[in-house]
Amino acid sequence: xxxxxxxxxxxxxxxxxxxxxxxxxxxxxxxxxxxxxxxxxxxxxxxxxxxxxxxxxxxxxxxxxxxxxxxxxxxxxxxxxxxxxxxxxxxxxxxxxxxxxxxxxxxxxxxxxxxxxxxxxxxxxxxxxxxxxxxxxxxxxxxxxxxxxxxxxxxxxxxxxxxxxxxxx
Numbered sequence: 001x002x003x004x005x006x007x008x009x010x011x012x013x014x015x016x017x018x019x020x021x022x023x024x025x026x027x028x029x030x031x032x033x034x035x036x037x038x039x040x041x042x043x044x045x046x047x048x049x050x051x052x053x054x055x056x057x058x059x060x061x062x063x064x065x066x067x068x069x070x071x072x073x074x075x076x077x078x079x080x081x082x083x084x085x086x087x088x089x090x091x092x093x094x095x096x097x098x099x100x101x102x103x104x105x106x107x108x109x110x111x112x113x114x115x116x117x118x119x120x121x122x123x124x125x126x127x128x129x130x131x132x133x134x135x136x137x138x139x140x141x142x143x144x145x146x147x148x149x150x151x152x153x154x155x156x157x158x159x160x161x162x163x164x165x166x167x168x169x
Contacts, residue, residue: 002135003058007090010135011083014145016158021139026157059094071095071105078109080152085118086128092120093128 009017019026051072054061063072073088088105095103105118138145147153147162156162 001058002132002139004060004087004090006058006135006139007131008080008083008087010131010138011086012080012152013148013150013156014138015147015162016156017135017138018141018144019158019161022144024161026161056098057094059091061091069100069103071103072108073105074108074110076109076111078112078114079155081107085116086131088118089120089124090128092118093125096120096125 006017006021009020051063051065054064061071062074064070065072071088071091073084073091075084078084084107088107092103092105103120107116107118109115153159153162
């Protein structure tokens with residue numbers, strides 16, 4: 001089953017996706033992940049009273065406004081904004097597959113004091129369908145993808161795993 005995390009990692013780094021999907025988890029050692037969880041718990045402390053948590057088909061939505069059909073997704077930084085947008089679109093896609101129509105999302109960056117409304121278009125639905133196949137290929141492969149060496153590597157929870165034997169230039 002493809003999860004929201006799989007979808008996010010697919011757009012960030014195929015190697016990270018493969019490692020995570022093959023139960024090589026490094027998030028528990030990451031300060032950035034810990035900071036994100038703390039932000040999630042503290043940024044909108046009263047939200048849990050008004051909105052519900054929703055878990056279905058591999059996705060876990062922390063704040064869902066059932067009345068207005070709005071998913072609230074909180075992120076620490078906008079450095080991976082494209083992946084954040086598509087992860088939220090994937091959540092909408094999954095809810096639609098369960099018969100819940102008219103869902104939209106709000107991507108929230110509390111530290112930046114910025115929000116962005118997210119909707120799912122027909123083109124997005126088609127793209128998600130294609131990417132789901134690609135994600136399945138990556139996570140079921142016998143081979144771990146090579147290191148991508150992108151700008152996000154230094155803040156990744158897998159950084160030391162990937163670069164332990166690399167010489168810094």
